[in-house]
Amino acid sequence: MLAVTAEDHRPTGPVAVLANPTAGRGRHRGLLPRLLDGLAAAGRPVQLLEARTPDEAEAACHAAVAGGAGAVVAVGGDGTVHRALQAVAGTSVPFGPVPAGTGNDFAVDTGFPADPLAAVAVIADALRAGRSRPVDLARMTTARGGDRWYGAVLAAGFDAIVNERANRMRWPRGxxxxxxxILVELARLRPRAYTLRLDGEEHRLDAVLVAVGNCASYGGGMRICPDADPTDGLLDVVVGGRFDRRTLMRVKPRLYQGTHVTHPLVRSYRARTVELAAEGITTYADGERALDLPVRITAVPAAVRLLH
Structure with missing residues (x-):
């Protein structure tokens, strides 16, 4: 593991806050005024960004960074964090995730308290002290010019296929x-042929589950890449091979403890650069619809500075 040191960064611009009122099915909506007050207690101006859609949220974060924001804070789940990361990645603008969603994997895996008020207290203390620490992000690119950052995990197997189907469905809601x-895709379950290149070394395999993790967890605490460390400059790749329906459903609960990696059909790898190809797969990064395969994923050390 690379040594992680806290450094003093005292940007002078306002704290730009991206808040998703629907995150976590709205259960923390009433907390927002207290969260904003907690940030303001650091003695810095606080600017609440206006956005009605995920695309507008991402654009608002880019505009805030370009306009001189001294920090960006995302109040919501992994999807809200994902939008903000597109703006702060690769910059010196520090970032604070406040876990207030259904899935808060990036915030929790990088050491923030799971309670939103406690997380704001950590962020405010870091703002007062001018303190931040670097962690890695993963950067996705395609031959067609697509480019996305993510903080937690990229799903490129059964879970991505389920998400894609759910997003196409208009009924039921919630x-x-x-x-x-899940039921529809379980009925259609079949291993797919993947080509995986790890730092240039090619592997051809049939698989049902494929995940590329900068952090350990996705989906609200499922430790799909249990040994992933967002400070080691590497990506963890976990592949679940030729599972049938019954075996997959038996293994799925083990994801929460990370013990699925001991199953004989699961293989784990580690690399700086991962190239992943398969037919008909749309990937999901931090739970958000991302890029179609094939993609190239690179670990970028110290790509974001966390207010921690």
Whole structure:
């Protein structure tokens, strides 16, 4: 593991806050005024960004950074964090994730408290002290020019296929839509042929689950890449091979403890650069719809500075 040191960065611009009121099915919506007050207690101006859609949220973060924001804070789940990361990645603007969503994997895996008010207290203390610390991000690119950053995990197997189906469905609404998508895709389950290049070394394999992790968890605490470390300059790749339906459903609960990696059909790898190809797969990064395969994923050390 690379040594991680806290450094003093005292940007002078306002703290730009991206808040998703629907994150976590709205259960933390009433907390927003207290969260903003907690940030303001650091003695810095606080600017609440206006956005009605995910694309507008991302654009607002880019505009805030370009306009001289001294920090960006995302109040929401991994999807909200993902949008903000597109703007702060590769810059010196520090970032604070406040876990207030259904899935808060990046925030928790990088050491922030799971309670939103406690996370704001950590961020405010770092703002007062001018303190931030670097962590890695993963950068996705395609031959067609696509480019995305992510902080937690890229899903490129069964879970991505389920997400894609759920997003196409208009009924039912809420969590039941995702449950129905799982049932439909389980009925259609089949291993797919993947080509995987790890730092240039090619592997051809049939798989049902494929994940590329900068952090350990996705989906609200499933430790799909249990040994991933967002400070080591490497990506962890976990591949679940030729699972049938029954075996997959038996292994799935083990994801929460990370013990699935001991199953004989699961293989784990580690690399700085991962090239992944398969037919008909749209990837999901930090739970957000990302790029179609094939993609190239690179670990970028110290790509973002966290207010911690």
């Amino acid at each position: 969590p039941r839509r995702y449950d129905l998508a």
